[in-house]
Amino acid sequence: MKVAQSRYLLLLFLLTCELAPEVAAAVEKSSDGPGAVQEPLQLTDVPAAMEFIAAAEVAVIGFFQDLEIPVVSVFHSIVQKFQDVSFGISTDPEVLTHYNITGNTISLFRLVDNEQLNLDDEDIENIDVTKLSRFVEINSLHLVTEYNSVTVIGLFNSMIQIHLLLMMNKASPEYEENIHRYQKAAKLFQGKILFVVVDSGMKENGKVISFFKLKESQLPALAIYRTLDDEWDTRPIVEVSVENVQSFCDEFLEGKLLRENHESEEKTPKVEL
Template sequence: MEAVPSRCLFLLFLVTCELSPDITAEIQESSDGPRASQGPVWLTDVPSAMEFIAAAEVAVIGFFQDLEIPAVSIFHSMVQKFQDVSFGMSNDSEVWAHYNVTGNTISLFRLVDNKQLDLESEDTESIDATKLSRFIEINSLHLVTEYNPVTVIGLFNSMIQIHLLLIMNKASPEYEESILRYQKAAKLFQGKILFILVDSGVKENGKVISFFKLKASQLPALAIYQTLDDEWDTLTMAEVSVEHVKNFCDGFLEGKRPRENHESEDKTPKVEL
């Protein structure tokens, strides 16, 4: 397919990659883990709710009038499952009004793009643990979100149309320092660019790497992609630094494309993988 509607090429490429049993187990394992027994934070007024949301990269709030409905206990179980998400609850009328809630609702708030995602009241009433878990998994975007076939859905549901991928092996000795620098750079572009980590050590991620015409010998590398018009560019580097990431992003935002026309480099029709 030579001509693909805007933002569809990369999305088609990613979501048509099947979710293998190994990846499913990996996602499940990453979500589970030991956590002190605790419940959601009780939010009694608008200032406390605003402070709660502002302090978390991802916050999930249960707006429940009736604390006896099954959804409440299911909501409590999510606190143990998701280690990097903050959970709160509120039945205060002013808090509900502030967030445009009119009935039992579960809402997810993302710092990365200041977005509020709501489950409809009827969905909340009939929610089960699997559906709520998937709602949170799909939509939990952080300053740096690790790519997998679940998070990719949430990435393309974001209004932010420019995505930056750090493609790097998480098992490499340089990973810990590199990801800290990458996270620091992500704060500089909050609301403008979604920062993503692609673990090159995961076999299935080879399709993402090949999409950007990169080889293992060129990693770590950055790949930047604009979903609106399928424009993209890459930068290979010996070391991940805040300066390298910032300069690369600034150049793309300013319209500087060292490799302006990728299709001129490869005239072969693109195919779905």
């Protein structure tokens, strides 16, 4: 089991290290888009905070005792960088107590696995825009998360140990329709399986595809992986449907793996990783 986990960690290490300059660029680059300026929502009571968190796939809340401290301005400055993340602020004592906050804290809430990740007083005392942006970028897992050199860290750190990867070229005309159905399927396995999309049109994602012994001619394809014991399976598909994604996931959860296809790989170290 330890060997399996180390191989998976090695895969992640190689992918992230190779693209390290892009990680920095992703954090530094603002993702500002057209539309109204996004501002954090003031959360004045517990029901408002609960509703706010429940309505977002990813929510970041600044729980502050005092709005005059330096981190508050840092918090405001990153809001516009993440258009797919909901930001809120609360100084209400009852709200802070409800979420077990005892000092100044920035918390990220994820719908996909019901996680609350905290940056506490000592973490945010001297935090800057780059570090706070990286915290949000790494940990922003959605019902369907696009694989890249930043999100891979958050995927590995998630408590959910089964990951389903859709490997498909984002430039294909069928992509938008397929990803819409993929998102519907993701809701059926919320809290059980992390749904990931890997753009096969990106050269740097070739290592992910080769890790699962897939060829370009077999794409689009689904690959499912359990980090705990290194079990995995793949299934080339003509199109994504809720039904075929659901059946593939159900079969994996029930232990119906193509184990014989992987026996030879278990005997041979994956030196390419």
